[in-house]
Amino acid sequence: MTQTVASFVRGWFREPLPTFELRSPSARWGTPRAAVPARAFRVVDVIDETPTVRTFVLAAPDGGAPALAYRPGQHLTVVVDIDGRTERRCYSFSSSPLTGARPAITVRRTPDGVVSRHLHDRVRAGDLLKALPPTGEFTLEPDSSARRHVVLVAGGVGITPLMSLAESLLVGERGSRVTLLCGHRSADEIVFHERLAALQRGAPDRFVVQYSLDAPPAGWAGLEGPLDGAAVRAAVGDQPVDEWFVCGPEPMMDSVREALLTAGVPDGRVHVERFSYASTAAMRIPEREATLRFAGSGRHVVARPGQTLLEAGLAAGVALPSSCTMGGCGACKVRTLEGRVVMREPNCLTDAERAAGYVLTCCAYADGDVAIAGH
Known part of the structure; x- marks a missing residue:
């Protein structure tokens, strides 16, 4: 028993700090949540809408209708590998889930857009494209009885x-x-x-x-x-x-x-x-450790200096949702109960959400101890 305890303690202090990409169990940091897997879609058509805008029509990998549930106005987070880096960007559906048409996203090519340039220059009909599940709150549920x-x-x-x-x-x-x-x-x-x-x-x-x-x-x-x-x-x-x-x-x-x-x-x-991607260019990132308390589970997690709430939570095995990880989609939104955070700007939070205590864990840093609702 003594030998087992000693072995555990040695492992605790020798094991390096986990990164955001931690994917295996750890005696010190717990079992991390499995990342939400990206799904593959077959691009069955590419439509030139204007000289700089293209629509990519999607299907299942075998070319059939994809089992993809989404709401009007939502978006997909497209995941692409470019020059050895994994990039994520949010692109809205230009299709309607009510018409029976295949799902489609529409993308404007921008000169400095790493992913938009890749999609326009490299992706053709027949290619596979990876994406995370649909997200977004810029939507409404059609009501057949509505008169508005x-x-x-x-x-x-x-x-x-x-x-x-x-x-x-x-x-x-x-x-x-x-x-x-x-x-x-x-x-x-x-x-x-x-x-x-x-x-x-x-x-x-x-x-x-x-x-x-x-x-x-x-x-x-x-x-x-x-x-x-x-x-x-x-x-x-x-x-x-x-x-x-x-x-x-x-x-x-x-x-x-x-x-x-x-x-x-x-x-x-x-x-x-708002599709705004957050930057650290003009912000102060706290330089001290902080404790995150998740009210739902009662768990306490230490956020290291320079570590976002999302990184700290995932590294400790807390099942926090996320998608674009750039502050553009809102999938990682949580509500703080106590404490202060600083966030990278710009991001997609509304003024009302900020006033209600919501933050985006992917671009928020704890400036002292913070309590978070749920989880």
Whole structure:
């Protein structure tokens, strides 16, 4: 018995600290939670929407319909290996789960986008693509008995989740109306133009689309200029609106949200999708150890200096959810009960979530002891 205890103690102090990628049992740190595995999908079609935007249509690896449950407006976290590194990025569904169409994500190629460039330059029909389960709260559940007016405001490729929402509402709520406002730089950058026109033809009394262009061509009959808060309010006028969904560049979303709140629209009716990836460039990371107390299990976990709440919890075997691990999807959101954390910015938390004590464990560092609800 004495020999066994001595062996355990030696192992305790000799074993190196675990990394975030700990995947085997440890006498010191406990049994870690198995990582959520990425699923493989077959890319069955690649559609050029604009010169810089492509849609990737997905199927099961054998080419059949994938067993993929998702809600309108949610996104997939795509996992790719590039130059020896595993990269994760969130891309919204541009398809609707209610139409019977294959699931699809739509991606804009950006000059500094490591993953978007890879998808555009390397992925073709027939290739396999890995992704984590769908996540996201920028969504709604269509109600066949609903009679409401929903306004969707898109800036550029921000139309992607709104396309999913629009199709789902038109199919699932025959008594509801949808107004879609789309802002683009020029006419050749309008995404889903033909799909939206087909939806209008199919539901002319329930679906209205208005485009606003920064650089309109001669003879343009639509809106002109940035689709900011003032432009959105002018376009909708005094029509009663039950829900607002906004997705696009940060300045546009901030302007629209501020204009709506100023006009008296309740905060809970304004839904904003933020795909912001957190950075440590302008923040102070605490340089001391802290204790994390998980109220659900009563477990106490030590977070080392420079270790996020997610890293500390997973290393100790606490079953914390996560997906993109970059502050962009919200899958790792938890509520703090006590203590203070600092978070990398920008990230996808809303002001209301922050005020309620929510943090993203993937980009939050304990600045002293912290108590966390659940788990």
